[in-house]
Amino acid sequence: MHRTAARLDTLAGATVVRADLRHPAVAGADLRGARLAETRAHGKHLLTRLERDGRRLTLHSHLRMDGSWTLIRKHRDDGRPALPRHLLPTLRAALTLDSGVSLVGLGVPVLELLETRDEHRVVGHLGPDVLAGQPTATQAAFDDDDALRRLRRDPSRPLVEALLDQRGVAGFGNLWAVELCFLRGCWPWTPVGDVELEPLLALGRRMITHSLEHGTGMTTTGVKRRGENHWVTGRSNRPCRRCGTLVRFRPATGAPLAREVWWCPSCQRAPATRQEQARASG
Ligand SMILES: [Zn+2]
Numbered sequence: 001m002h003r004t005a006a007r008l009d010t011l012a013g014a015t016v017v018r019a020d021l022r023h024p025a026v027a028g029a030d031l032r033g034a035r036l037a038e039t040r041a042h043g044k045h046l047l048t049r050l051e052r053d054g055r056r057l058t059l060h061s062h063l064r065m066d067g068s069w070t071l072i073r074k075h076r077d078d079g080r081p082a083l084p085r086h087l088l089p090t091l092r093a094a095l096t097l098d099s100g101v102s103l104v105g106l107g108v109p110v111l112e113l114l115e116t117r118d119e120h121r122v123v124g125h126l127g128p129d130v131l132a133g134q135p136t137a138t139q140a141a142f143d144d145d146d147a148l149r150r151l152r153r154d155p156s157r158p159l160v161e162a163l164l165d166q167r168g169v170a171g172f173g174n175l176w177a178v179e180l181c182f183l184r185g186c187w188p189w190t191p192v193g194d195v196e197l198e199p200l201l202a203l204g205r206r207m208i209t210h211s212l213e214h215g216t217g218m219t220t221t222g223v224k225r226r227g228e229n230h231w232v233t234g235r236s237n238r239p240c241r242r243c244g245t246l247v248r249f250r251p252a253t254g255a256p257l258a259r260e261v262w263w264c265p266s267c268q269r270a271p272a273t274r275q276e277q278a279r280a281s282g
Pocket of ligand 1: 240241242243244245264265266267269
């Protein structure tokens with residue numbers, strides 16, 4: 001999301017000359033004459049700030065899986081951005097700027113306009129942003145203590161689910177959560193209270209920061225080539241890159257935060273259950 005924020009941030013200073021807002025939550029809002037200010041991200045939430053008539057407004061969006069913000073430079077005779085016809089049904093917002101560019105939101109599921117001073121209403125529940133400190137972040141520094149406290153709030157929670165809960169730390173998607181469990185040798189369902197979280201968080205932040213700064217995308221192995229860019233994600237029944245054991249897979253269950261999980265049963269051992277311990281010692 002910080003990559004998108006950086007792209008939108010380049011538009012700061014331009015004025016909206018035409019606004020077409022079709023998302024039900026903002027339909028009818030008139031942004032003509034508003035000046036675009038900075039765009040910031042917090043986890044997966046985007047905050048595009050505007051000024052109009054001395055008021056500071058924020059266009060808050062969340063792209064989930066399919067939404068996108070695109071810059072369109074070509075326009076039709078009537079001034080609308082020249083979108084391919086098949087994309088028109090997904091159009092949720094188009095802000096045409098005096099710089100000759102249109103900022104177009106396609107398939108954006110969450111879009112709302114609020115006073116900038118009320119941003120806490122939409123991001124206040126989130127944990128520290130993994131990319132805090134980046135130029136596009138709302139937070140100047142990552143608050144380790146706050147993150148640890150939030151992640152350990154329910155110590156019995158499976159690690160992989162705690163990492164995905166944006167109220168703990170904001171910004172780990174499924175890929176990062178799954179790969180971090182592998183890299184730290186943790187069975188994904190280890191109770192989060194039993195996990196050494198400091199090095200895991202530091203590693204996660206380092207990897208995501210590197211991928212943002214170097215444009216390497218979501219590689220965790222350091223290799224960009226498809227098929228070689230992840231340790232376990234997407235590799236069910238293929239040999240673990242580290243030990244050769246077949247990688248296992250659990251599909252998403254539909255429960256909140258129970259996403260697809262891949263893990264190596266050798267590199268990421270489950271803690272022994274009491275029965276197993278009893279058997280081993282008996
Ligand atoms: Zn392994």
